[in-house]
Amino acid sequence: KAGVTQTPRYLIKTRGQQVTLSCSPISGHRSVSWYQQTPGQGLQFLFEYFSETQRNKGNFPGRFSGRQFSNSRSEMNVSTLELGDSALYLCASSLDIVYEQYFGPGTRLTVT
Amino acid sequence: EDQVTQSPEALRLQEGESSSLNCSYTVSGLRGLFWYRQDPGKGPEFLFTLYSAGEEKEKERLKATLTKKESFLHITAPKPEDSATYLCAVRPISSGSARQLTFGSGTQLTVLP
Numbered sequence: 001k002a003g004v005t006q007t008p009r010y011l012i013k014t015r016g017q018q019v020t021l022s023c024s025p026i027s028g029h030r031s032v033s034w035y036q037q038t039p040g041q042g043l044q045f046l047f048e049y050f051s052e053t054q055r056n057k058g059n060f061p062g063r064f065s066g067r068q069f070s071n072s073r074s075e076m077n078v079s080t081l082e083l084g085d086s087a088l089y090l091c092a093s094s095l096d097i098v099y100e101q102y103f104g105p106g107t108r109l110t111v112t
Numbered sequence: 113e114d115q116v117t118q119s120p121e122a123l124r125l126q127e128g129e130s131s132s133l134n135c136s137y138t139v140s141g142l143r144g145l146f147w148y149r150q151d152p153g154k155g156p157e158f159l160f161t162l163y164s165a166g167e168e169k170e171k172e173r174l175k176a177t178l179t180k181k182e183s184f185l186h187i188t189a190p191k192p193e194d195s196a197t198y199l200c201a202v203r204p205i206s207s208g209s210a211r212q213l214t215f216g217s218g219t220q221l222t223v224l225p
Contacts, residue, residue, distance in 0.1 A: 004155075033213065043156075043199065043215040056212040090155050097210045098143050098203060103155030 001027060004093050004104035012110045018079040021107045025072050025093030031055075032074040033101060034066055037088045049074060050097050078109075086111045114139045114204045118216035125223050128189045133219045135200030136182040143205040145183050147176050150197045150218070159185075159198075190223045197221070 005024045013019050025032050034046040045058040049068035066076040072093070078085055088108050092101035115138040125131055137145070144163050148156035160169040162178040169176045173194065175186040185198055197218040204211045 035215075042217045045212045045214070048212055055210075058212065088153075092155075098205075100144075100146055100158050100161045101213065102158055103148075106153075106155050108153075 004091055004102055006089075006091050006104040006107050008107060009105065010108045010110075012112065013081050015081055015083060015111055017081050018077065019081060019109065020075055020077045021089055021091075021109075023074045023076075023091030023093075023104060025074070025091075026102055029093035029095055029102075030072055031094045031097050031099075031101075032068055032072065033092045033094075034074070034076050035090045035092070036060075037090055037106070038086075043090070046076065048097065055097055081111045083111050085109065114202065114211065114214045116200055116202055116214050116216035118198075118200050118219050120219060121217070122220045123222070125187075125190055125221070127191055127223055127225050130186070130188045130190070132187070133185040133198055133200075133221070134182060135185070135216055137200075137202045138181075139202055139204040139214075141205045143203040143210050145178055146201045146203070146213070147183070147185055148199040148201065150199055156199055187221070190221075192223045192225050195221055195223045 007022045031050045033048040036044045047066045048056040052068045063079045068074045088106045090106045092103045094101045119134045147159040150156040160176040165180045197220045199218045200216045
């Protein structure tokens with residue numbers, strides 16, 4: 001069974017631009033979560049979706065948004081990029097919210 | 113507030129030298145505790161799920177245990193390929209709803225040949 005895929009894998013953007021990251025979950029998984037990982041802050045939770053509904057949301061500014069589609073694929077968007085948004089963005093999927101999550105390889109975002 | 117604390121932050125072992133990693137947590141209700149392994153530049157890899165105190169899970173050289181306040185990841189006779197960052201995460205539950213998964217900061221394990 002194919003794992004979680006994330007596109008693109010690497011991205012370089014300029015401060016003030018916006019970016020959209022994509023995540024395809026494992027087949028049959030209905031829950032998708034997003035995390036930001038930086039060396040200083042570790043894994044920080046962004047949001048969690050189940051069947052197109054946002055179930056949980058982390059403490060990030062409104063510039064960070066996401067959505068889930070009917071096929072369980074998910075996207076997250078960051079508007080008005082800041083230098084501090086440079087990080088590894090990880091997507092994880094699970095059968096349901098309470099089960100173990102399986103992570104994708106991440107998208108490495110660099111903001112210059 | 114949900115809290116997960118992992119110790120030690122870093123651990124260096126000789127090949128074959130067994131040890132344990134600790135994950136202590138503070139949550140109002142626990143739905144599950146998860147262990148992950150992460151290699152540099154990659155996404156975390158799922159290892160174990162533990163649901164209730166007294167539960168144990170094993171996989172090769174790894175064994176995870178759970179009490180009401182903490183979990184241990186025991187590594188028996190480690191090999192250099194076990195070198196990685198080990199992450200612990202808890203899924204809290206309150207009022208019947210599962211809250212977000214909360215991760216600890218991890219233990220960076222180095223196994224020297």
